[in-house]
Structure formats: C-alpha cells, structure tokens
Amino acid sequence: MLAYIFRRTLLACGTVLAISIVAFMIIQLPPGDYLTAYIATLQAQGDVISLEQIAALRAQYGLDRPIHVQYGMWMWNMLHWDFGVSLAYNRPVSELIGERLLLTVVVTLAAVIFTWLLAIPIGVYSAVRQHSIGDYIFTFIGFIGIAVPGFLLALVLMYGAYAWFGLSVDGLFSDEFIEAEWSMARVRDLLSHLWVPAIVLGAAGTAQLIRILRANLLDELRKPYVVAARARGLSLWRAVLKYPLRVALNPLVSTIGYILPALVSGSVIVSVVLNLPTVGPLLWRALLSQDMYLAGTIVLLLSALTVIGTLISDILLVLLDPRIRLEDRQ
Amino acid sequence: MSAEAKGTGEAAREERVLVASQWRLIWWRFRRHRLAVVAGIVVLLLLLTAVFSDFLATGDPRASRAVRRHLPPQSISWFDGGRWSPHVYGIRSRIDTETLQRVYDADPAEKIPVRFFAKGEPYRLLGLIPAGRRLLGIEDHPTRTHIYLLGTDKLGRDLWSRLMYGTRISMSIGMVGVMVSLFLGVAFGGISGYYGGAVDTVIQRVIEFLRGIPTIPLWMGLAAALPRDWSIIRIYFAVTIIISLIAWTSMARVVRGKFLSLREEDFVAAARLSGCSEMRIIFRHMAPAMTSHIIAATTLAIPGMIVSETALSFLGLGLRPPAISWGVLLQEAQNVQAIAMYPWLMTPALAVILAVLAFNFFGDGLRDAADPYGK
Numbered sequence: 001m002l003a004y005i006f007r008r009t010l011l012a013c014g015t016v017l018a019i020s021i022v023a024f025m026i027i028q029l030p031p032g033d034y035l036t037a038y039i040a041t042l043q044a045q046g047d048v049i050s051l052e053q054i055a056a057l058r059a060q061y062g063l064d065r066p067i068h069v070q071y072g073m074w075m076w077n078m079l080h081w082d083f084g085v086s087l088a089y090n091r092p093v094s095e096l097i098g099e100r101l102l103l104t105v106v107v108t109l110a111a112v113i114f115t116w117l118l119a120i121p122i123g124v125y126s127a128v129r130q131h132s133i134g135d136y137i138f139t140f141i142g143f144i145g146i147a148v149p150g151f152l153l154a155l156v157l158m159y160g161a162y163a164w165f166g167l168s169v170d171g172l173f174s175d176e177f178i179e180a181e182w183s184m185a186r187v188r189d190l191l192s193h194l195w196v197p198a199i200v201l202g203a204a205g206t207a208q209l210i211r212i213l214r215a216n217l218l219d220e221l222r223k224p225y226v227v228a229a230r231a232r233g234l235s236l237w238r239a240v241l242k243y244p245l246r247v248a249l250n251p252l253v254s255t256i257g258y259i260l261p262a263l264v265s266g267s268v269i270v271s272v273v274l275n276l277p278t279v280g281p282l283l284w285r286a287l288l289s290q291d292m293y294l295a296g297t298i299v300l301l302l303s304a305l306t307v308i309g310t311l312i313s314d315i316l317l318v319l320l321d322p323r324i325r326l327e328d329r330q
Numbered sequence: 331m332s333a334e335a336k337g338t339g340e341a342a343r344e345e346r347v348l349v350a351s352q353w354r355l356i357w358w359r360f361r362r363h364r365l366a367v368v369a370g371i372v373v374l375l376l377l378l379t380a381v382f383s384d385f386l387a388t389g390d391p392r393a394s395r396a397v398r399r400h401l402p403p404q405s406i407s408w409f410d411g412g413r414w415s416p417h418v419y420g421i422r423s424r425i426d427t428e429t430l431q432r433v434y435d436a437d438p439a440e441k442i443p444v445r446f447f448a449k450g451e452p453y454r455l456l457g458l459i460p461a462g463r464r465l466l467g468i469e470d471h472p473t474r475t476h477i478y479l480l481g482t483d484k485l486g487r488d489l490w491s492r493l494m495y496g497t498r499i500s501m502s503i504g505m506v507g508v509m510v511s512l513f514l515g516v517a518f519g520g521i522s523g524y525y526g527g528a529v530d531t532v533i534q535r536v537i538e539f540l541r542g543i544p545t546i547p548l549w550m551g552l553a554a555a556l557p558r559d560w561s562i563i564r565i566y567f568a569v570t571i572i573i574s575l576i577a578w579t580s581m582a583r584v585v586r587g588k589f590l591s592l593r594e595e596d597f598v599a600a601a602r603l604s605g606c607s608e609m610r611i612i613f614r615h616m617a618p619a620m621t622s623h624i625i626a627a628t629t630l631a632i633p634g635m636i637v638s639e640t641a642l643s644f645l646g647l648g649l650r651p652p653a654i655s656w657g658v659l660l661q662e663a664q665n666v667q668a669i670a671m672y673p674w675l676m677t678p679a680l681a682v683i684l685a686v687l688a689f690n691f692f693g694d695g696l697r698d699a700a701d702p703y704g705k
Contacts, residue, residue: 026552268546290554303543307542
C-alpha cells in the first residue's frame with residue numbers, strides 16, 4: 001500500500017511539473033514580454049527610460065537568457081514563494097493571491113460537502129424507492145442540474161433572488177466585513193454567504209453523484225446477501241445502510257478525482273458572476289489586462305490544488321476499499 | 331384461431347427483427363425512447379435555425395438605434411376583435427423624470443400589422459442566394475419598420491435577430507469543435523487500442539493528465555493569449571481548437587475501449603483466420619461495429635463544447651464583438667443591475683440550456699439505442 005501511495009505521489013508531482021510547463025507557455029504566449037508591457041506603462045506615465053536601463057532590467061529579470069533558463073528561474077523562485085510581480089497591481093503576486101486562495105479552497109470544500117450531504121441521502125432514497133414519484137422528481141432535477149452550466153444557474157439565481165426577495169446574493173461577505181480582520185463574527189458572516197456559491201457549484205456534481213450512487217446501490221441491492229439479510233428479518237434501512245451502502249459509497253470517493261477539476265473550473269467563472277473574493281475574478285482581470293505572471297501563477301496553483309485533491313481521494317480510496325489494495329499487489 | 335394468428339404475427343415480427351439491418355434496429359430502439367425523439371426534433375430545429383438564421387431574423391443583427399435601447403419585448407396580438415389580424419402596438423418613449431431612465435409605453439391606438447414572409451432588408455440565403463423575405467416583419471407602414479420580439483440591448487440592437495445569428499455561430503462552434511475532437515479522438519484512441527503496450531500507456535497518461543487539470547482556467551489562459559488584432563474568423567477557429575484540446579480525450583477513451591473489447595470478439599478472430607489484412611479488419615469488420623457508439627459519443631460531446639464557448643465568450647475571452655454568439659450576447663447580462671432591470675437580456679441563456687438539454691437527451695437515447703446488449 002505504501003508503494004501505491006508512493007507511486008501516486010510521484011505521478012502527481014509529474015503532473016504538476018507538466019502543468020507548470022503549460023502555465024509558463026501561457027505566460028510566454030502573448031507577443032512581447034513582461035518588460036515590454038512594463039516599459040509601455042512607464043512611458044505612458046511620462047517616464048523616460050534609457051536603453052541601458054532596459055538592458056539592466058532585462059538582465060535583472062533574466063529575460064535575456066534562453067527560454068529554458070527562464071523557465072528554470074521561474075520555477076526556482078516559485079519554490080521560494082516568490083511568484084513574481086503583478087504588473088497591473090504593481091504588487092508581489094503572493095500578496096495578491098494569499099487570502100483569495102484560502103477562500104477558493106473554502107468555497108470548493110463547501111461545494112464538495114454540500115454535494116455529499118445532498119447526494120447521499122437522495123441517492124439512497126432513489127435506489128431504495130426506485131420508480132417512485134420522488135425518484136422521478138429527483139432524476140428530473142438531476143438532469144437539469146447536469147445540463148445547466150454553473151454560471152447560468154448563478155445568473156438565474158441572482159435574478160430570482162433580486163426579483164422575488166429583493167436580495168442581492170453576490171459576494172462572500174457583508175459590506176462591513178469585506179476589509180475586516182479575521183474574527184468569529186467574520187467567519188459567521190462568511191458562513192451565512194457561503195450557501196449560494198456552494199449550491200451553484202455543487203449542483204452539477206450533486207446530480208452526477210446521485211446518478212452514480214443510485215446505479216451502484218441498485219446493483220448492490222439485488223445481490224443475494226441483501227436478500228438473505230432481509231429474509232432473516234433485518235429491517236430495510238439496517239440492511240441497506242450496513243453493507244450495500246458502504247460498497248456503493250466507494251465510487252463517491254473515487255469520483256472526487258473527476259469532480260474536483262470540474263469544480264475548480266466552474267468556481268473560476270461562477271466567482272466572476274457572483275463577484276466572490278476568490279482567485280477566479282483575479283485570474284479573469286489578470287487575463288483581460290494581459291498581466292501574465294499573475295495569470296500563469298493562478299493557473300498553476302489552481303491545477304496543483306486539483307492534483308493534490310485528486311491524490312488525497314486516491315489515497316482515501318485505497319484506505320476504504322481493500323479490493324484495490326489486493327489488485328495492486330497482484 | 332386467435333392464438334394461431336398471434337403466433338404467426340409474432341413469427342413475422344421475429345423474422346423482421348432477424349433480417350433488419352443494424353441501423354434499422356437502432357432506429358426501432360431509439361423510437362421507443364420518447365424523450366430522446368422529442369430532443370432529436372429540438373436538435374433538428376436548432377440546426378435548421380443555424381442554417382436559416384437570416385430568414386428567421388427580423389432584421390439586421392448589427393443595426394443599432396440609440397432611441398430604441400433597452401426596449402422590452404413586444405408581444406404580438408394575433409386577433410383583432412375576433413378576426414385574424416396579427417399586429418403590434420406602436421411604441422412611445424419618454425424619459426422618466428424621477429429615475430431619468432428611458433421608458434417605453436405601448437400605444438393601443440396605433441396598430442401596426444405584422445406579416446408572415448414579409449419583405450424586409452435584403453440578405454443572402456446561405457450566403458449565396460439573394461433574398462428579401464423574412465419569417466416575420468412589418469411591411470406596409472410608413473414609419474415603423476422593425477419588430478422587436480425579444481426587445482433590444484443597450485445599443486438598441488434587436489435581440490431576436492441577434493439570437494438567431496448567435497445560434498448559427500454557437501452551434502457551428504459545437505459542430506466544428508466536435509469534428510476536430512472526433513478526428514483526434516479516433517486517431518489516438520484507435521492507435522492506443524489497436525497497438526496497446528507502451529504506445530497505449532503513453533497516450534493514456536497524456537489523457538489522464540489532460541483530464542486532471544481544471545479546464546476553464548487553462549482555456550482562459552490560452553484564449554487570452556490570442557492576439558487582439560486577429561480577425562473574427564481566426565479567433566473563431568482558434569477558440570474552437572482550444573476547446574477541442576480537452577474534448578478529444580473522452581472520445582479517445584470510447585474508441586479505445588471499443589477497440590479493446592472488439593479485438594477479442596469471435597468475428598474478428600474469424601476474419602483474422604480467414605487471412606484478412608489488418609486494414610480490412612479495422613475498416614470492414616471493426617469500424618461498423620463502432621460507428622453507432624462513436625456517433626452517440628459525438629452527440630454527447632457537443633453540449634460541452636457549446637457551454638465552453640459560451641463561458642469563454644461570456645467572460646470576454648472567447649469570441650468578441652462584432653462576432654455574435656450566445657456567449658457574446660450574455661455578456662450584457664453579466665451583473666445584477668442589468669438582469670434586474672432588463673431581464674429579457676437573459677434569453678440567450680435559455681437557448682443555451684435548451685440546446686444542452688436537447689443534445690444530452692438525444693445523445694443518451696442514441697447511446698442506449700446503439701448498445702446491442704441493452705434491454
């Protein structure tokens with residue numbers, strides 16, 4: 001099992017490395033480099049900059065070196081928590097990202113928890129009461145959940161909340177807490193705002209999980225051991241919850257690997273719509289203003305977080321499911 | 331007697347099933363799936379809309395009229411005093427003295443007749459045939475020449491006409507993108523499944539890698555890196571290719587899986603033993619067994635493409651005005667104020683949802699129908 005975890009970790013490191021190359025390409029793709037844009041801003045402000053100064057700056061940022069050396073420098077600095085400087089904000093990228101990254105993780109986790117809290121009971125209900133009205137209703141809602149992209153759902157929700165309740169549901173904090181220091185009151189305020197993005201982000205995943213869980217549990221419920229347990233007088237819910245559910249839950253853990261990338265992807269665009277203080281809107285503005293160091297770093301960090309989440313779900317799965325451990329040994 | 335008749339009827343049906351071609355069997359099974367049939371019709375209508383968007387539009391989608399900006403949808407009254415006479419009311423605009431917003435009032439006194447197949451601004455059908463008739467229009471009125479079925483946007487452009495043209499671009503991106511990913515998917519999936527071994531491992535690792543990264547940030551990065559001075563056509567193809575970069579992976583998985591399972595089938599072994607060449611085995615024996623699955627997978631991949639394009643354009647990173655797509659149209663509905671005051675700007679979202687649902691149900695039905703081992 002340790003060997004399995006080791007191999008998975010190694011694979012995850014490889015993936016992050018590959019993503020870092022893609023992220024670096026994104027930084028390099030637009031014509032010109034960091035300095036051309038910087039010099040343009042300086043000149044726009046009326047500063048005169050001499051050729052020697054430009055050359056000195058180039059050397060300082062290593063822009064006169066070959067591309068692979070530049071990549072190496074970027075990675076090396078990254079390992080030392082130096083992500084470069086954002087042009088548009090004229091501040092270090094690490095400073096800009098700090099709290100937003102934390103809030104991104106919070107929002108994503110909230111969506112995952114929401115997904116599970118809703119999907120497990122509904123999935124069990126739909127499987128045990130197959131072909132009941134409730135089952136059909138949930139299946140139908142599930143289909144819509146899968147079909148409607150998160151940002152459209154966010155738009156509709158925002159309109160509904162405004163038109164019917166006069167509420168504005170965007171943001172993660174009330175006005176007085178936006179700039180405040182962390183405190184219990186601020187955490188409470190965050191929790192009271194968190195449900196909207198959690199629902200919007202979790203909707204598609206919930207629908208998917210309900211379908212998977214329902215199908216798995218249906219397969220499991222038809223097996224002889226469940227019939228035997230029922231025949232011996234075990235109550236329905238005990239017979240369902242004790243064994244079949246445990247078996248059917250495994251895929252839930254393994255699907256984190258698929259759901260997490262989709263969730264992180266979705267959170268970027270939903271955050272823009274709902275105006276959340278996560279890295280999503282920051283990435284968006286960075287891309288629109290071609291602030292590529294900031295953008296590249298965010299792409300890399302988001303992807304790395306996803307890979308780590310997937311890795312955790314892989315390890316959890318081995319802990320949960322002895323069959324995978326056995327398969328691995330063979 | 332009756333039992334006998336029933337018996338012969340059943341025998342006849344059985345024989346019909348036995349001699350039916352694979353496509354006929356698929357069609358029979360698909361027909362039973364009511365929802366999928368309805369979805370199929372919706373898909374067909376969407377495709378027709380994309381092809382004949384000039385005819386369905388009531389006017390030039392790019393013509394802006396500042397005096398008509400943010401006009402709410404006009405509803406057509408079909409009858410006039412019990413008599414068939416479709417008409418809309420005239421519009422009076424005024425400035426609200428309190429909010430300083432432009433408000434529009436319908437004027438019931440002024441009835442403007444609406445006609446089907448009315449002569450409108452000339453256009454070229456399918457880009458070739460000069461034509462002038464449009465599905466709906468106002469023909470004989472001295473001053474009012476436009477009808478605004480879905481209202482107008484902030485520049486006073488007709489949303490209905492824009493939606494029709496947007497359908498063309500958004501649907502075609504889905505189609506072209508799916509073709510690109512189909513090509514990549516079949517090529518790589520086929521290689522992976524047929525040769526196996528190290529090639530298979532490498533391709534599978536690449537697919538796993540691509541599927542593991544969050545796509546939207548990556549696409550946003552790539553799309554933002556496209557030069558700003560590119561023409562609409564170049565941006566269009568670049569965006570399509572960026573979106574296909576991930577979508578081909580699921581296609582490749584389907585193809586590979588099919589290849590792996592078909593390789594073990596008896597009829598392939600029989601073909602091999604009869605001395606068929608490899609190419610003949612692949613194209614004559616294995617490919618027909620896969621086409622239906624590939625078509626189903628392709629259909630199911632289209633909605634993802636459409637949503638991706640919409641999302642990118644919505645953020646201003648995909649297609650940019652003056653191009654018109656559902657995502658570009660939705661850019662106007664980006665904030666709460668706009669949505670609250672001008673809710674009709676959200677209608678393109680309904681189009682997206684309709685398209686996604688239709689393609690999903692249609693694809694699901696196709697997939698079930700194409701599976702010979704299904705119930």
